[in-house]
Amino acid sequence: MRNPYRTQKIAFFFLLLSTLLIVVPVGLIVVIIIQKGLPAINWQFLSEVPQQGMRAGGIFPAIVGTFYLVSGAILFALPIGLLAAVYLTEYAKDNLLTRIIKLAIVNLAGVPSVVYGLFGFALFVVFFKFGASILSGSLTLGIMILPVIITTSVEALESVPASFREVSLSLGVSKWQTIRNIVLPNAVPGILTGTILGLGRAAGETAPILFTVAAFYLPQLPASIFDQAMALPYHLYVISTQVPNVDEKVRYGTAFVLLALVLSMNLVAIVIRSKFRKKKKW
Amino acid sequence: MVDPKFDIKDLSVWFGHLQALKKVTLAIAPNEILSIIGPSNSGKTTFLRMLNRLNALNLSFRVEGEIRIDGVDLLRLDVEALRKRVGMVFALPLSLPLSIYDNVAYGVRMHGEKNKKKLEGRVQAALEEAYLWEEVKDRLQESAFKLSGGQQQRLCIARTLAVEPEVILFDEPCSGLDPISTAKVEDAMLKLKSRYTIVLVTNNVKQAARVGDRTAFFLNGELIELDQTEKIFTAPHDKRTEDYILGKFG
Numbered sequence: 001m002r003n004p005y006r007t008q009k010i011a012f013f014f015l016l017l018s019t020l021l022i023v024v025p026v027g028l029i030v031v032i033i034i035q036k037g038l039p040a041i042n043w044q045f046l047s048e049v050p051q052q053g054m055r056a057g058g059i060f061p062a063i064v065g066t067f068y069l070v071s072g073a074i075l076f077a078l079p080i081g082l083l084a085a086v087y088l089t090e091y092a093k094d095n096l097l098t099r100i101i102k103l104a105i106v107n108l109a110g111v112p113s114v115v116y117g118l119f120g121f122a123l124f125v126v127f128f129k130f131g132a133s134i135l136s137g138s139l140t141l142g143i144m145i146l147p148v149i150i151t152t153s154v155e156a157l158e159s160v161p162a163s164f165r166e167v168s169l170s171l172g173v174s175k176w177q178t179i180r181n182i183v184l185p186n187a188v189p190g191i192l193t194g195t196i197l198g199l200g201r202a203a204g205e206t207a208p209i210l211f212t213v214a215a216f217y218l219p220q221l222p223a224s225i226f227d228q229a230m231a232l233p234y235h236l237y238v239i240s241t242q243v244p245n246v247d248e249k250v251r252y253g254t255a256f257v258l259l260a261l262v263l264s265m266n267l268v269a270i271v272i273r274s275k276f277r278k279k280k281k282w
Numbered sequence: 283m284v285d286p287k288f289d290i291k292d293l294s295v296w297f298g299h300l301q302a303l304k305k306v307t308l309a310i311a312p313n314e315i316l317s318i319i320g321p322s323n324s325g326k327t328t329f330l331r332m333l334n335r336l337n338a339l340n341l342s343f344r345v346e347g348e349i350r351i352d353g354v355d356l357l358r359l360d361v362e363a364l365r366k367r368v369g370m371v372f373a374l375p376l377s378l379p380l381s382i383y384d385n386v387a388y389g390v391r392m393h394g395e396k397n398k399k400k401l402e403g404r405v406q407a408a409l410e411e412a413y414l415w416e417e418v419k420d421r422l423q424e425s426a427f428k429l430s431g432g433q434q435q436r437l438c439i440a441r442t443l444a445v446e447p448e449v450i451l452f453d454e455p456c457s458g459l460d461p462i463s464t465a466k467v468e469d470a471m472l473k474l475k476s477r478y479t480i481v482l483v484t485n486n487v488k489q490a491a492r493v494g495d496r497t498a499f500f501l502n503g504e505l506i507e508l509d510q511t512e513k514i515f516t517a518p519h520d521k522r523t524e525d526y527i528l529g530k531f532g
Contacts, residue, residue, distance in 0.1 A: 093341065094341065163372070163374075163376045164376070164378060164379070166339070166372070166376075167372065167376050167378060167438075167441075168378070168388070169339070170334060170336060170369065170370040170372075171365065171366070171369065171388065171389035171441070171442070171445050172363065172364070172366030172367075172392075172445060173362070173389060173392040173393075174362050174392075177392050181392065182378060186379060
């Protein structure tokens with residue numbers, strides 16, 4: 001006998017199980033990293049350079065390096081991404097060129113990060129002769145997060161009601177003034193969200209910086225954008241696989257700092273978005 | 283008729299393959315209220331949005347024929363200058379996400395007025411003309427979304443008036459309003475007539491009878507009949523006009 005009620009219960013159980021399975025790894029990662037990494041965290045760890053072949057001391061240069069790289073990537077990707085998004089939503093006609101551009105953006109998002117690394121190496125390090133430097137690394141990361149910034153910005157711009165634009169245009173206000181004064185201010189929170197998600201991704205990736213900027217060990221801080229720098233994800237890779245006998249505490253401590261950095265960026269994005277939703281009145 | 287404000291000849295409009303207006307010819311006199319009635323999809327709004335060229339926002343839009351404003355080919359005018367002269371009030375009260383004051387000041391500011399005193403003067407004058415000043419003068423800095431629907435619609439009228447147009451297009455301005463708010467908006471329209479040319483698209487046949495000097499009846503993109511409002515409502519020429527007014531269809 002088929003019992004629809006029981007069938008539903010079984011279906012419900014599997015649906016819930018699948019959903020819980022998503023939560024488990026996230027929870028475990030966070031718990032393990034906190035449990036093993038938190039004891040390593042102290043002021044010395046955050047503010048000093050690595051010592052004894054990176055087996056002791058702190059990770060300060062790596063934190064600074066990641067900060068520079070992320071800032072550089074945003075400085076490059078945000079203006080370009082935002083302007084491209086404005087063009088795509090407000091000006092682009094539905095023609096072959098637009099479709100090619102949109103296809104390119106989708107594909108850009110799907111390119112594996114190690115390919116970005118190779119590309120950045122070939123273009124910035126070798127062709128433009130920037131060498132392995134913060135500039136090369138930032139540009140590579142910037143290109144990698146461009147699709148994220150463009151897609152979320154396009155979404156944010158499209159979510160501003162068309163009627164606002166019509167009202168503004170109907171008053172004889174020019175298109176650019178309309179974009180500048182009505183569309184953009186109302187899309188800012190959405191654009192910020194995308195930017196921060198891009199930041200998080202740029203901070204966490206190893207492959208794109210591998211050939212373009214990351215230094216194995218560099219105790220002094222970079223002095224210019226043409227210097228190499230240490231970075232958290234690469235440092236983690238190095239002390240986990242390349243340097244023997246590194247205390248587990250140091251490895252997990254580094255992972256903890258990286259995770260905290262990325263998660264707190266995501267958290268900021270979530271807070272901005274929810275504030276925006278509450279304020280939204282149309 | 284004196285020199286018409288708008289002179290429209292053989293105006294046809296397409297959206298893709300769909301023809302929305304079919305060879306419409308009519309003239310609109312200065313300082314009259316022309317009501318346009320007709321069932322949905324009869325081309326009323328399309329016609330209205332031709333007069334400030336808002337249809338051009340639709341990518342599949344195509345137009346034939348001629349529209350002249352004060353004798354000048356409307357399609358050759360600079361579109362921003364045209365829209366400054368021909369204001370529009372939309373079907374739903376579309377306040378911008380700004381304060382009451384900034385809503386009214388928006389257009390004026392965008393057109394380059396920076397003098398605070400002058401801005402304040404324009405805002406107050408526009409709000410007074412739209413019969414909203416008394417209700418909002420103490421809360422100008424509040425969000426426009428806090429106003430009621432009827433107040434917001436009068437705010438939209440004030441916003442349009444503030445840029446000092448010559449013509450105001452009303453696109454079913456009372457479709458979302460209760461009878462009292464509707465009466466207030468209609469009052470405002472009748473008083474505005476002395477200074478502006480008004481074109482009113484309405485689904486409400488009675489509203490056309492109340493405020494229109496002349497009334498045009500559109501059906502399936504064609505202008506069926508245009509005459510003095512009294513005549514349209516008492517002795518229409520066309521059987522279809524009569525049927526529509528009597529509520530036999532639409």
